[in-house]
Amino acid sequence: MSDPLIEFDDRDLAAQRAVKHLRGLVIDKDTIRRLLSEARTHNAWHERDVPDETLRSIHDLMQKGPTSANGSPARLVFLQSDDAKERLRPALTPGNVEKTMSAPVTAILGYDIEFWRNADVTFPHKPEVQTAYQEKPEASETVAFRNSSLQGAYLIIASRAHDLDCGPMSGFDNKLVDLEFFAGTTIKSNLLCNLGYGDADRLLKRSPRLGFDMVCEIL
Ligand SMILES: Cc1cc2nc3c(=O)[nH]c(=O)nc-3n(C[C@H](O)[C@H](O)[C@H](O)COP(=O)(O)O)c2cc1C
Secondary structure, three states: OOOOOOOOOHHHHHHHHHHHOOOOOOOOHHHHHHHHHOOOEOOOEOOOOOOHHHHHHHHHHHOOOOOHHHOOOEEEEEEOOHHHHHHHHHHEOHHHHHHHHOOOEEEEEEEEOOHHHHHHHHOOOOOHHHHHHHHOHHHHHHHHHHHHHHHHHHHHHHHHHOOOEEEEEOOEOHHHHHHHHOOOOOEEEEEEEEEEOEOHHHOOOOOOOOOHHHHOOOO
16 A cells, blocks of 8 residues: 655665565475574584685675664674684683684674764665764663674574574673774673584583563463
8 A cells, every 4th residue: 555645766666566466476495494493502522714705704694684763783793713712712701612612703793873874875864863872872882782693693594504504602701892893992792602514413402491481472
């Protein structure tokens, strides 16, 4: 149904047509198994590098996931070299050291508490929706943390879509990571995520999830 109050330009109309093609596309069962229903968190890794091109492609995909007012607060540092990993080591909880040091890549996912500085790029038709946060630093940080956490989930799904496995981690000292990797910036660390080709032979059984009736209500 057309909205008489909105004047759509050619790019709006093209965007509408593009989305209509998606309705009813078949998502095959194997894809769902690979992305979510059977994919596991990995702690041990095959010695197989992840090409930089793959990391770029994962980023291209993850940043398509929605964030509020398209604020896109996540910032990523991919640690690949031994030197870079060593800089992270002191911040890791003991149980996370070995799995991180042996992972082909460890992503530090941070969030920019001044994400609104990119409003001209990310919300050009109404940048003031984002720049209003300039006056509300506390709210800005909450929004940045919330949306970067979502982007962390998109990172996991996008990585699995590239046939990689993930090992997300919050067991680290955020302050140390911020000092080592984000000093002098407005970026704070949210979570870490090991990326690579997981060694399935080292997996333990999966922990049960909560049932619908335990955690959901339909009102
Ligand atoms: C935000 C987040 C933080 C996590 N932190 C750690 C961690 O510090 N160390 C660890 O070994 N696993 C960590 N995990 C892994 C979880 O325990 C694991 O994803 C969960 O048990 C589900 O496992 P499954 O995907 O194999 O079913 C974390 C996962 C998430 C999503």
